[in-house]
Amino acid sequence: DQQVKQNSPSLSVQEGRISILNCDYTNSMFDYFLWYKKYPAEGPTFLISISSIKDKNEDGRFTVFLNKSAKHLSLHIVPSQPGDSAVYFCAARVFLTGGGNKLTFGTGTQLKVEL
Amino acid sequence: SQTIHQWPATLVQPVGSPLSLECTVEGTSNPNLYWYRQAAGRGLQLLFYSIGIDQISSEVPQNLSASRPQDRQFILSSKKLLLSDSGFYLCAWSVKEGLLKNTEAFFGQGTRLTVV
Numbered sequence: 001d002q003q004v005k006q007n008s009p010s011l012s013v014q015e016g017r018i019s020i021l022n023c024d025y026t027n028s029m030f031d032y033f034l035w036y037k038k039y040p041a042e043g044p045t046f047l048i049s050i051s052s053i054k055d056k057n058e059d060g061r062f063t064v065f066l067n068k069s070a071k072h073l074s075l076h077i078v079p080s081q082p083g084d085s086a087v088y089f090c091a092a093r094v095f096l097t098g099g100g101n102k103l104t105f106g107t108g109t110q111l112k113v114e115l
Numbered sequence: 116s117q118t119i120h121q122w123p124a125t126l127v128q129p130v131g132s133p134l135s136l137e138c139t140v141e142g143t144s145n146p147n148l149y150w151y152r153q154a155a156g157r158g159l160q161l162l163f164y165s166i167g168i169d170q171i172s173s174e175v176p177q178n179l180s181a182s183r184p185q186d187r188q189f190i191l192s193s194k195k196l197l198l199s200d201s202g203f204y205l206c207a208w209s210v211k212e213g214l215l216k217n218t219e220a221f222f223g224q225g226t227r228l229t230v231v
Contacts, residue, residue, distance in 0.1 A: 006158075034219055043121075043205050043222030044159070089159060093218070096166070101147060101209065101218050102174075107158035 003027045004092050006106035013113050019077040021109050023090030026071060030092035034103065035064060035075045038087045047088075048075070080113045087111070117142035121206045121223030128230055134179075134193040136226050138206030141187065146208040148189040149220060150181055153203040165189060166211070201230045 005024045013019045023033075031052045036044035050057040050064045050073065057064050063076045077084055090106040121138045128134060140146055150162040161174045163181035171181050178197050182190045189206060207220040 032218075036222075041203075041225065041227065043207070043225050046219040046221070049219060091159075091220075101211075102149070102161060102164050103220055104161065105151075105159035 002107075003030075004090055004104050004106040006088075006090055006109050008109050009107070010110040010112070013080045013111065015082060015113055015115050016079045019075075019080045019084065019111055019113065021075040021077075021088050021090075021111065023073050023075075023106055024071060025073075025092050027092065027094070027104075028071075029094055030104075031095050032093040033064070033066060033073050034091045034093065035062075036089040036091060036105075037084075038089060038108070044089055077111075080111075082113050082115060085111055085113045117208075117221065119206060119208055119221055119223045121226060123226060124224065125227045126229070128196050128228065130198055130230055131195050134191070134196050134200070134228070136191040136204055136206075136228075138189045138191075138223060139187055140189075140208045143208070143210065144186060145211065146187065147211060147218075147220075148183060148187075149207040149209075150179075150189065150191050151205040151207060151222075153205065153225075155202070159205065163191070196230045198230050201228055203227050 034049040035047040038044040048059050048062045050066050066073045087108045087110050089108045091103040095101050118141045148165045151159045165171050165183045179193050204226045206223040209218045209220040
């Protein structure tokens, strides 16, 4: 049961344009949503997050939008740069009693920013 | 500052051999610890998480086990590897926070395991 889904395995965008990566989820218990960026043979690095009580969070070129009614979130990168080329993972957090929490990841979207 | 160390970076093991991957975190105490696996062409699958010493939760039934003998040490093991255990294994940590406080996970560099 895939609770976090990224239906586009790849996306190609021209440098300077906007990249939009999408993510859908099914579990209403998720309280935080995060985006990670991953290069080959490296661990993912955290990009940006959004609380379930917000609908937008912006950090420089990166903006995450959350539509709770649709159980959908998206990551906007503008302007896109060649260095943004990587796999982007959407993740959702469940808070556990005792201070624990766990992240459920989507399958990732390979972004390629072309010159 | 906090750092996470994971080793080895690559490993080739024969089917039926044992496995031990080690992960340590520095610069923090009482972290949540995680083991993830990325199989070829797939996303990150949570294998185990731990909120404290000797407190391990398993997410999927499998040929692997995890242990946390010390606060900042997390070990992934197998007694007999299968071909299907091949993949990219990632250790991660996060701080403990309350509800509605973000707690992003920080990942190690990963171990590429190939079972032959």
